Amino acid sequence: MVKAVAALGEVPPYTAPVDGPSYHMTPDEFRRVGAELVDWVARYWEGVEDLPVLSQVEPGWVRDQLPPHPPQTGEAWPEILADLDRVVVPGLTHWQSPNFFAYFPANVSGPSVLGELVSAGLGVQGMSWATSPAATELETHVLDWMLDLLGLPDRFRSGGRGGGVIQDSASSATLCALLAARERAGGAQRLADLRAYASVEAHSSVEKAARIAGLRPDQFRLVGVDGSRAMDPGALAAAMDDDAAGGGVPFFVVATAGTTSTTAFDPVAALAEPCRRHGAWLHVDAAMAGSAAVCPEFRFVNTGADVADSWCLNPHKWLFTNFDCDCFWVADRGPLVAALSILPEYLRNQATESGSVVDYRDWQIPLGRRFRALKLWFVIRHYGAEGLAHHVRRHVALAGEFADWVDRHSRFELAAPTRLNLVCFRHVDGDPASRRVLDAANASGRIHLTHTRVDDRLVLRLSVGQTWTERRHVEAACDLFDALA
Amino acid sequence: MVKAVAALGEVPPYTAPVDGPSYHMTPDEFRRVGAELVDWVARYWEGVEDLPVLSQVEPGWVRDQLPPHPPQTGEAWPEILADLDRVVVPGLTHWQSPNFFAYFPANVSGPSVLGELVSAGLGVQGMSWATSPAATELETHVLDWMLDLLGLPDRFRSGGRGGGVIQDSASSATLCALLAARERAGGAQRLADLRAYASVEAHSSVEKAARIAGLRPDQFRLVGVDGSRAMDPGALAAAMDDDAAGGGVPFFVVATAGTTSTTAFDPVAALAEPCRRHGAWLHVDAAMAGSAAVCPEFRFVNTGADVADSWCLNPHKWLFTNFDCDCFWVADRGPLVAALSILPEYLRNQATESGSVVDYRDWQIPLGRRFRALKLWFVIRHYGAEGLAHHVRRHVALAGEFADWVDRHSRFELAAPTRLNLVCFRHVDGDPASRRVLDAANASGRIHLTHTRVDDRLVLRLSVGQTWTERRHVEAACDLFDALA
Numbered sequence: 001m002v003k004a005v006a007a008l009g010e011v012p013p014y015t016a017p018v019d020g021p022s023y024h025m026t027p028d029e030f031r032r033v034g035a036e037l038v039d040w041v042a043r044y045w046e047g048v049e050d051l052p053v054l055s056q057v058e059p060g061w062v063r064d065q066l067p068p069h070p071p072q073t074g075e076a077w078p079e080i081l082a083d084l085d086r087v088v089v090p091g092l093t094h095w096q097s098p099n100f101f102a103y104f105p106a107n108v109s110g111p112s113v114l115g116e117l118v119s120a121g122l123g124v125q126g127m128s129w130a131t132s133p134a135a136t137e138l139e140t141h142v143l144d145w146m147l148d149l150l151g152l153p154d155r156f157r158s159g160g161r162g163g164g165v166i167q168d169s170a171s172s173a174t175l176c177a178l179l180a181a182r183e184r185a186g187g188a189q190r191l192a193d194l195r196a197y198a199s200v201e202a203h204s205s206v207e208k209a210a211r212i213a214g215l216r217p218d219q220f221r222l223v224g225v226d227g228s229r230a231m232d233p234g235a236l237a238a239a240m241d242d243d244a245a246g247g248g249v250p251f252f253v254v255a256t257a258g259t260t261s262t263t264a265f266d267p268v269a270a271l272a273e274p275c276r277r278h279g280a281w282l283h284v285d286a287a288m289a290g291s292a293a294v295c296p297e298f299r300f301v302n303t304g305a306d307v308a309d310s311w312c313l314n315p316h317k318w319l320f321t322n323f324d325c326d327c328f329w330v331a332d333r334g335p336l337v338a339a340l341s342i343l344p345e346y347l348r349n350q351a352t353e354s355g356s357v358v359d360y361r362d363w364q365i366p367l368g369r370r371f372r373a374l375k376l377w378f379v380i381r382h383y384g385a386e387g388l389a390h391h392v393r394r395h396v397a398l399a400g401e402f403a404d405w406v407d408r409h410s411r412f413e414l415a416a417p418t419r420l421n422l423v424c425f426r427h428v429d430g431d432p433a434s435r436r437v438l439d440a441a442n443a444s445g446r447i448h449l450t451h452t453r454v455d456d457r458l459v460l461r462l463s464v465g466q467t468w469t470e471r472r473h474v475e476a477a478c479d480l481f482d483a484l485a
Numbered sequence: 486m487v488k489a490v491a492a493l494g495e496v497p498p499y500t501a502p503v504d505g506p507s508y509h510m511t512p513d514e515f516r517r518v519g520a521e522l523v524d525w526v527a528r529y530w531e532g533v534e535d536l537p538v539l540s541q542v543e544p545g546w547v548r549d550q551l552p553p554h555p556p557q558t559g560e561a562w563p564e565i566l567a568d569l570d571r572v573v574v575p576g577l578t579h580w581q582s583p584n585f586f587a588y589f590p591a592n593v594s595g596p597s598v599l600g601e602l603v604s605a606g607l608g609v610q611g612m613s614w615a616t617s618p619a620a621t622e623l624e625t626h627v628l629d630w631m632l633d634l635l636g637l638p639d640r641f642r643s644g645g646r647g648g649g650v651i652q653d654s655a656s657s658a659t660l661c662a663l664l665a666a667r668e669r670a671g672g673a674q675r676l677a678d679l680r681a682y683a684s685v686e687a688h689s690s691v692e693k694a695a696r697i698a699g700l701r702p703d704q705f706r707l708v709g710v711d712g713s714r715a716m717d718p719g720a721l722a723a724a725m726d727d728d729a730a731g732g733g734v735p736f737f738v739v740a741t742a743g744t745t746s747t748t749a750f751d752p753v754a755a756l757a758e759p760c761r762r763h764g765a766w767l768h769v770d771a772a773m774a775g776s777a778a779v780c781p782e783f784r785f786v787n788t789g790a791d792v793a794d795s796w797c798l799n800p801h802k803w804l805f806t807n808f809d810c811d812c813f814w815v816a817d818r819g820p821l822v823a824a825l826s827i828l829p830e831y832l833r834n835q836a837t838e839s840g841s842v843v844d845y846r847d848w849q850i851p852l853g854r855r856f857r858a859l860k861l862w863f864v865i866r867h868y869g870a871e872g873l874a875h876h877v878r879r880h881v882a883l884a885g886e887f888a889d890w891v892d893r894h895s896r897f898e899l900a901a902p903t904r905l906n907l908v909c910f911r912h913v914d915g916d917p918a919s920r921r922v923l924d925a926a927n928a929s930g931r932i933h934l935t936h937t938r939v940d941d942r943l944v945l946r947l948s949v950g951q952t953w954t955e956r957r958h959v960e961a962a963c964d965l966f967d968a969l970a
Contacts, residue, residue: 023872024805024952025595027527034527037599038519041606042512055618059841062622070630074869084603088859091619096608103616103831106853108608110510114522116605118569120807121526123581123593131588133540134576137547145555168653169851179697188701192677204829205852211824212664212850214699216673260831316853320509322605323855339696344689346588346745346937346946356544365697365850366654367690368591368801370808374573384559387508452831461831467509 023074033077040084041113045468048097052445055093062091093448098468101477102450104260104288105395105421105465109320111382115375116322126369129357130349136358139166139373142380146327149385150293150313153306156329158358164329165363166372170287171205172365173312173328176336178209178252180310181281183339185251188214195243196220198254199231201264203285206254219248229264229416229454231255237274250278255308257301258289261452261461262416262424265289268304276307281335283310287326291318292396292420294388301420318395318421318465319388321379325372337362391467395421398474399464405478411485415459423462424454427485431458437484447477508559518562525569526598533582534953537930540578547576578933583953586962587935589745589773590880590906590950594805596867600860601807611854614842615834621843624651624858627865631812634870635778635798638791641814643843649814650848651857655772656690657850658797658813661821663694663737665795666766668824670736673699680728681705683739684716686749688770691739704733714749714901714939716740722759735763740793742786743774746937746946747901747909750774753789761792766820768795772811773950776803777881777905779873786905803880803906803950804873806864810857822847876952880906883959884949890963896970900944908947909939912970916943922969932962 025033065087095106126135143164144157156162167173178196185194191214198206200222210220221243224235240250253275255266268284275282284304290313292298305311312328315321330336341362343352351357361367380388403418406425416424427433438451438460452459464474510518550572580591611620628649629642641647652658663681670679676699683691685707695705706728709720725735738760740751753769760767769789775798777783790796797813800806815821826847828837836842846852865873888903891910901909912918923936923945937944949959 021875023868023875025867027531027595030530030595030599031524031527033595034523034599034602035520037602038523039516041603042516042519044606045515046512054615057618059614059618059836059839060622062619063626066623066626069633070865071869072871074872075866077867080863080866088607088619088623091617091622092607092609093615093617095610095617096606103610106608106610108605110512110515110518113602113605113608114515114519117519117522117598117602118526120593120598120601121529121581122573122577123591123598123807124577125580125588125591125808129544130539130578132576132578132580133542133544134547134573137545137576138551138573141548141551148554169853171851171853175697175850182699188696188699188704191699191701204827204832208825208827208850208852211673211827212660212698214667214673214676216676219673260829322608323610323853324851340693342689342693342696344745346935347689351544354544365660365693366656366809367693368654368656368808378565380555381560381565382510382562383508384556386557387559390506390508450831 036081040081045096048094049099051094051097053094053097053099053448054442054445055091056445057091062087096466098466098470098473099447100466101462101464102448104463105318106316106323107318107320107465107467108322109379109467111378112321112375115378119371119374122371124371126371127361127367128347128349128352128359130351132371135371136360138377139360140164140358142373142377143327143329145380149380149388150290150302151296151299152302152311152329155306155331156311161333162329162331163333163358164327165360167312167326167328167364168324169326170203170285170312170314171208173326174205174254174283174285175209175212176328176340176364177281177283177310178213179339180330180336181252182213184281184335185249190249193247193249194219194251195248196252197223197236197239197250199223199225199256199266201225201229201259201261202254202256203260203287225264229259229262231266231271233267233270233273236271240274240278240280244278250280252281252283255282255284255304257284257286258420262454263289263419263422265301269307272304272307281309282307284308286311286313288314288317289420291315292392294385295393298396298420315376318392319379320383320391320467321376325376340364395464395469398469398471399423402462402464402474402478409485412481415454415457421464424459425462426457426459434458434460437481440484441480444480446480521566525566530581533579534584536579536582538579538582538584538933539927539930540576541930542576547572581951583951583955583958584932584961585951586947586949587933589948590803591801591808592803592805592950592952593807594864594952596863597806597860600863604856604859607856609856611856612846612852613832613834613837613844615836617856620856621845623862624845625649625843627858627862628812628814630865634865634873635775635787636781636784637778637787637796637814640791640816641796646818647814647816648818648843649812650845652797652811652813652849653809654811655688655770655797655799656693658811659690659739659768659770660694660697661813661825661849662766662768662795663698664824665815665821666737667698669766669820670734675734678732678734679704679736680733681737682708682721682724682735684708684710684741684751686710686714686744686746687739687741688745688772710749714744714747716751716756718752718755721756725759725763725765729763735765737766737768740767740769740789742769742771743905747939748774748904748907750786754792757789757792766794767792769793771796771798773799773802774905776800777877779804779870780878783881783905800861803877804864805868805876805952806861810861825849880949880954883954883956884908887947887949887959887963894970897966900939900942906949909937909944910947911942911944919943919945922966925969926965929965931965
């Protein structure tokens with residue numbers, strides 16, 4: 001060290017003893033503390049249904065429980081574990097409570113959590129094929145399996161021009177699709193002329209992706225919807241034609257298969273026609289609803305996949321795989337890789353130069369990536385197609401039962417059709433009454449649900465999809481709403 | 486369900502039994518399989534040093550071991566576990582082998598892996614404060630702790646205008662910094678005029694971020710370096726002045742504190758002067774080297790942090806925290822949040838509207854996010870400041886010993902100063918000899934190292950930083966190189 005560092009001048013000569021105490025956790029300690037934490041997680045799952053679903057803490061409470069500065073010396077594990085119960089759990093909104101009906105599901109399962117454990121323990125980087133071939137090949141393989149499981153078309157299969165990759169979220173999938181589309185349309189050189197489209201009901205991540213990619217607000221158009229809140233194909237065609245007539249280049253359309261607000265389905269096949277005419281990339285965001293296709297009877301959610309340029313859905317929402325895990329497929333991987341590939345010297349390797357392998361760093365925003373497919377592989381193998389279908393089917397059936405209850409109730413009414421696992425409803429007395437029910441339900445701690453606006457009226461959303469939600473939890477929700485009606 | 490769905494028309498009436506078998510893993514099964522997998526990971530760590538470091542499989546081998554289609558019914562855990570050893574392990578390049586000296590470290594530790602387990606098990610979303618206050622507040626708190634641990638300035642502390650957030654990678658931190666800078670400089674409206682800068686030695690992720698954000702190649706300038714491969718401040722100032730004179734708007738500079746190729750340090754303080762003059766945002770990428778600041782004697786790596794607009798480093802590289810975990814701080818969170826904030830109705834909540842909380846979805850590219858801080862909290866508490874410093878110090882000392890060995894060796898020579906844990910060296914007989922040594926070392930399976938180019942000559946990089954690397958592993962590397970010399 002001494003000689004080598006001396007050349008730098010600013011670094012003091014340094015001669016630390018190389019030997020000395022080790023602060024690492026030994027494998028045996030890992031076994032012992034690991035078993036305790038596995039048990040802690042199992043106990044959390046066993047008890048979570050009795051905890052207030054929405055965290056009851058005030059802003060700042062969690063930080064007030066923590067020492068202002070980090071410890072100089074290491075702490076013992078009993079202290080750390082105790083703080084999980086003392087500080088962390090009260091500060092959680094329990095997404096894994098069977099009484100969680102808010103936003104969308106983000107359901108976990110034992111197999112998935114254990115896959116995450118193994119992925120973390122292996123600690124490999126999957127940025128290139130060469131940095132761990134199994135991380136890449138298992139991902140390609142499992143993404144092909146997912147096409148089988150969901151009944152999605154072969155055009156997305158890795159054997160042809162297409163292929164799949166796991167992104168952290170549908171937000172990133174949308175951004176990658178937009179960047180591929182931008183590349184195909186001429187790249188940054190033509191950026192100022194490009195125009196992107198989604199419906200007014202599309203997820204906020206579409207606008208965010210457009211903004212990140214450098215589109216001005218006037219380059220991203222929100223297209224109107226019909227009475228079912230699905231994008232109006234005529235309105236899309238008119239907007240694209242109008243823009244093209246004005247010198248703009250329509251290059252990217254996001255269709256939503258199951259909107260966040262109400263599970264509305266854009267008519268993907270009809271939207272493909274103006275896309276084809278203008279050479280625009282058609283991306284489908286099936287983040288939540290796409291998982292329903294594990295049940296053959298719900299494959300209407302795949303409508304239009306055979307004409308889409310890209311498709312994504314989140315097993316981390318409704319397929320028992322913990323966040324993050326978004327499956328993203330493209331029919332032609334060329335523009336995606338062209339948009340995102342940069343190969344510096346320090347990443348060059350023979351496998352890459354041979355052209356015979358996939359390097360997933362070129363399919364995503366960051367360079368680094370985990371062994372992403374392991375947990376999804378565990379989930380698919382543990383449940384099998386039949387187990388996954390069974391539980392998704394059950395969620396849909398429970399949502400249907402709740403919708404029927406709402407429909408029969410004198411003080412509540414449905415605010416949108418119940419297509420899968422989301423029920424949109426409101427109080428017949430209007431927004432103030434709906435707001436009162438919403439706030440009281442959440443304050444009770446017994447359930448958690450969120451809201452949206454439909455036709456400018458406040459609407460409660462009851463989303464069924466947590467792993468352990470059973471009929472009795474939905475019935476308890478009915479009882480609560482009945483009392484609050 | 487029946488009535489609600491009937492309105493849609495296209496969905497067949499469906500009446501599944503809500504009861505029936507459960508395919509879920511029970512908490513007790515989770516305890517049993519979990520204990521097995523904890524033990525499997527411990528055994529992997531105990532045995533990994535004897536495995537070939539670089540995976541020896543050919544492209545396609547891993548996929549050939551797997552069934553072409555997913556299972557219809559679930560499989561038993563003994564089969565799944567057996568495939569970890571049969572298919573996965575041979576397909577890994579072992580980043581957690583103490584004989585791994587390639588690229589950069591991506592070191593894991595027991596505490597971190599257990600933090601990941603708990604984070605996965607809790608399965609909360611941290612996108613908004615309200616969706617789990619503890620996920621947000623612990624992250625803010627631990628990022629403040631990190632400033633203490635590293636001796637970084639108070640301007641990044643959350644109590645003022647600044648603050649920290651965990652990104653997935655330095656790539657994403659750079660992109661977020663660039664987007665904040667673009668926002669401050671006028672946003673997409675002025676995009677065509679903006680100019681960004683980094684040195685020719687900067688990481689490829691800077692160019693990728695510029696491209697993602699919509700900059701044309703001519704809007705991103707690579708600035709020359711001096712003999713130590715540090716960015717030349719005069720060249721930066723000249724490039725910015727030149728662009729400004731031509732009507733361009735210099736808006737963003739990335740300085741690197743420890744380059745990937747050779748651990749060169751850009752003179753951050755000197756680069757700040759032209760940035761100030763042009764109103765450009767100065768981001769510092771300290772991805773690998775920044776962690777060295779846990780040792781007070783290595784705080785030269787922080788030089789210039791007091792004038793930087795943002796700073797990032799990766800505990801997932803060299804601080805015993807498994808990927809992904811990049812710490813990213815800004816001195817002024819205003820432009821970052823302005824660049825990335827979109828608030829649709831379905832995410833509105835009282836805490837957000839009160840303005841009294843942080844919503845980390847507005848500090849990152851995606852919407853969703855895990856309970857990111859938990860594993861870093863576990864690591865800091867397990868090791869304490871003293872344990873972290875001890876092991877980083879030990880890595881630097883081992884790299885120094887290896888550099889001394891190279892310097893004394895008649896057939897090898899140092900190719901760059903050894904500033905921390907990376908030794909750049911080459912064979913005295915030139916590139917073909919260096920290439921032969923590199924390929925033979927990797928083919929041996931006994932170690933793995935990678936290369937770069939310095940002054941257009943092939944250079945071997947030996948990066949010391951894996952958690953369990955001891956003197957004997959470095960000595961074994963010396964023996965191997967000696968035999969190959």
